[in-house]
Amino acid sequence: MAGKEKTVWDRLLDVPQWAVAVAVFIFLIIPILRPLGLPVPVGRPAADYITWIQKIPPGSNVLFFQEMSGSGWDEIKGGFTSTLKYLWSKKINVVLVAVYADAVPTTLWGIDYANPSRFGVKYGENYVFLGYIPGEEVMVAALRDSISKAVSVDYLGTPIDKVPLLQKVDSYKDFSAIIVAFSTGTSMDKYVRQWYATHPEIPQLWMTASGNEMSTVSYWVGGMAKGYLSGPTGCAAMEVFIGEPGLAAKITDMKNLASIPTLVLVAIGNIAYWGRRLSGRR
Amino acid sequence: MSWTLFWLGWSSFVAVGIMTLVWRENPYYRLIEHIIIGAGCAHSLMYGLLAVKTTGLDAIAAGRLQLIIPLFLAILTFGRMTPWGWIARYPTALLTAIGIGILVGGALEGQIVGQIRAIGVEVFTAKDPYTTASTVFAGISTLCAIMYFIYTREHRGVYGGLARYGRIIMMAGLGISWGMEFGWFITALGTWTENVVNFIRALMGIPY
Numbered sequence: 070m071a072g073k074e075k076t077v078w079d080r081l082l083d084v085p086q087w088a089v090a091v092a093v094f095i096f097l098i099i100p101i102l103r104p105l106g107l108p109v110p111v112g113r114p115a116a117d118y119i120t121w122i123q124k125i126p127p128g129s130n131v132l133f134f135q136e137m138s139g140s141g142w143d144e145i146k147g148g149f150t151s152t153l154k155y156l157w158s159k160k161i162n163v164v165l166v167a168v169y170a171d172a173v174p175t176t177l178w179g180i181d182y183a184n185p186s187r188f189g190v191k192y193g194e195n196y197v198f199l200g201y202i203p204g205e206e207v208m209v210a211a212l213r214d215s216i217s218k219a220v221s222v223d224y225l226g227t228p229i230d231k232v233p234l235l236q237k238v239d240s241y242k243d244f245s246a247i248i249v250a251f252s253t254g255t256s257m258d259k260y261v262r263q264w265y266a267t268h269p270e271i272p273q274l275w276m277t278a279s280g281n282e283m284s285t286v287s288y289w290v291g292g293m294a295k296g297y298l299s300g301p302t303g304c305a306a307m308e309v310f311i312g313e314p315g316l317a318a319k320i321t322d323m324k325n326l327a328s329i330p331t332l333v334l335v336a337i338g339n340i341a342y343w344g345r346r347l348s349g350r351r
Numbered sequence: 352m353s354w355t356l357f358w359l360g361w362s363s364f365v366a367v368g369i370m371t372l373v374w375r376e377n378p379y380y381r382l383i384e385h386i387i388i389g390a391g392c393a394h395s396l397m398y399g400l401l402a403v404k405t406t407g408l409d410a411i412a413a414g415r416l417q418l419i420i421p422l423f424l425a426i427l428t429f430g431r432m433t434p435w436g437w438i439a440r441y442p443t444a445l446l447t448a449i450g451i452g453i454l455v456g457g458a459l460e461g462q463i464v465g466q467i468r469a470i471g472v473e474v475f476t477a478k479d480p481y482t483t484a485s486t487v488f489a490g491i492s493t494l495c496a497i498m499y500f501i502y503t504r505e506h507r508g509v510y511g512g513l514a515r516y517g518r519i520i521m522m523a524g525l526g527i528s529w530g531m532e533f534g535w536f537i538t539a540l541g542t543w544t545e546n547v548v549n550f551i552r553a554l555m556g557i558p559y
Contacts, residue, residue: 090373143542170398262457280532291469323541
């Protein structure tokens with residue numbers, strides 16, 4: 070551009086990064102200071118998730134694989150906590166497993182936030198956290214066949230033969246459903262390979278970050294996952310279903326508002342790019 | 352100062368440090384980056400060692416002596432750090448073989464046959480023409496995307512056109528993925544911003 074006068078297209082394309090960030094921040098802060106309570110759209114995958122979770126019989130057991138670490142936790146924490154609240158309210162027993170080491174703190178935070186004492190459920194009897202079990206796909210397959218052969222103690226260090234719930238449940242035969250909170254676009258494959266391929270009768274309900282939607286949707290269409298919650302929007306649907314819009318609903322408000330300047334800037338950027346290109350200056 | 356306020360302040364300090372990257376690379380950002388990487392590594396190492404104890408050593412102490420074999424193989428993987436690096440090949444080869452063996456069996460039914468069957472079932476049992484058309488479109492698009500990756504035949508003529516269509520479909524899919532990924536970033540940014548706002552509120556004594 071040296072020696073040439075800047076056109077309006079050049080100026081539009083030279084908007085500094087910090088200015089874009091400030092515009093997004095302004096729209097992010099509005100719902101934090103003043104919650105908007107925008108309506109929560111319920112997509113078909115989330116509706117199916119809600120339908121299928123209602124089919125889990127009270128008093129039965131579910132195995133909950135939790136993969137999400139801190140980086141994506143904000144995307145699903147609303148779905149994780151509202152799912153636990155629903156399961157506990159129906160006295161459905163939950164066995165939780167952290168698939169990765171950094172999924173342990175998020176799981177503990179989620180359990181604490183869901184507040185088990187509010188539902189009258191007890192650790193060891195109605196829910197148990199096995200902690201981080203290494204092995205990923207091998208571990209997922211091992212827990213399908215026998216928890217007692219794969220794990221010796223729970224997260225608190227209690228031998229599993231001393232945990233009342235784990236005396237009742239051991240393998241896929243004892244679970245009415247599995248719930249998976251997965252982190253990356255291919256993480257769910259292992260549950261399809263190790264659980265659906267061998268036991269398609271056990272329904273799988275998933276939740277994940279919105280960025281993984283494209284790779285998740287084909288499994289839902291194919292019936293491998295009966296339903297899924299995608300990002301805060303999907304999780305907010307679950308929160309609304311249990312009558313407690315909270316974590317995810319607030320984030321959905323933020324995302325909706327922050328998307329406005331983003332879309333405007335994307336449009337301006339494209340118009341400026343084509344304007345400069347068509348006017349003969351690259 | 353309560354511990355809640357301290358941790359809120361700490362998380363705000365970290366959040367602001369990360370967000371300064373939109374201004375430019377700076378020492379504050381680098382400090383936070385190093386803290387996060389260091390803490391993450393330490394945390395993973397701690398839980399990894401704990402898992403060796405709970406799923407290995409404790410079980411061996413309880414009488415499951417056969418677990419000595421995987422523990423011994425795990426120790427062999429550190430052979431790479433010794434002059435006898437070749438000994439690490441045995442556990443690596445075994446892990447690879449077990450991994451492939453476990454993966455392949457389920458992949459065939461769950462990821463290939465099951466997906467193809469789902470398309471077939473959907474085409475013939477769909478309740479409305481839109482679903483039928485959508486499924487046929489998805490099936491054809493998938494085939495064309497696979498064609499794009501066949502390099503043993505030159506992409507020319509009708510075949511080339513189909514492969515090009517497959518590429519466009521993949522690019523459209525990646526575009527949607529990126530849009531959704533952006534949503535993930537906005538979520539993180541929003542939560543960090545909320546932390547900072549809540550810290551300021553707490554300092555001012557405003558309920559949050």
